[in-house]
Amino acid sequence: MALVKVLITGGVKSGKSRFAEQRTLELTGGETPIYLATTELLDGGMHERIAVHRQRRGKQFRTIEESLHLSDALSIPPIPPLVKGDLQESHAPVLVECLTMWLNNWLHHQLLEAEAFAEIERLLAGPNDLVLVLNEVGQGILPENELARRFADLSGRLGQQLGAVCDEVWWCVAGHPLRIK
Numbered sequence: 575m576a577l578v579k580v581l582i583t584g585g586v587k588s589g590k591s592r593f594a595e596q597r598t599l600e601l602t603g604g605e606t607p608i609y610l611a612t613t614e615l616l617d618g619g620m621h622e623r624i625a626v627h628r629q630r631r632g633k634q635f636r637t638i639e640e641s642l643h644l645s646d647a648l649s650i651p652p653i654p655p656l657v658k659g660d661l662q663e664s665h666a667p668v669l670v671e672c673l674t675m676w677l678n679n680w681l682h683h684q685l686l687e688a689e690a691f692a693e694i695e696r697l698l699a700g701p702n703d704l705v706l707v708l709n710e711v712g713q714g715i716l717p718e719n720e721l722a723r724r725f726a727d728l729s730g731r732l733g734q735q736l737g738a739v740c741d742e743v744w745w746c747v748a749g750h751p752l753r754i755k
Contacts, residue, residue: 578704579741580704581742584710584746588749592630598668598705599634607634607636608669641679642683668702673694673706698739708733
């Protein structure tokens, strides 16, 4: 059976996360899906957002918290052939929530852009179905400061890369997912 790669995008509070959880659960095939949480707890507001996500997903997912090295968290080796590891024995789908925060972490820790895109390639080459969440940040005006412009550019490039390789692309607006691809 072919692996499925799904990209879900949209604005902040558009319903992306709820739809991504639902779509991931549809792919389970009986196994508990993996929720790969990327947000770092940097302030009280983020703590509250994370608590809401944790409560909503409950015990429906096996949660792994990793803010940078996603493929390592899933035991995906750097080069094929894939060696069977703890998670590679599983065919459970993986929800990555969210790549926007992951990209923010990457910039915050001043890691190399090329390494970020290599990390995404490793993740895409892994042995599980993937549901990837990415905020759409390119619909506003061009940001005034250099870091914000760099973030918007990288996020846009990441979205284009994922959109090209994913089997499904969904856009969420006001709680309604619209299938783009």
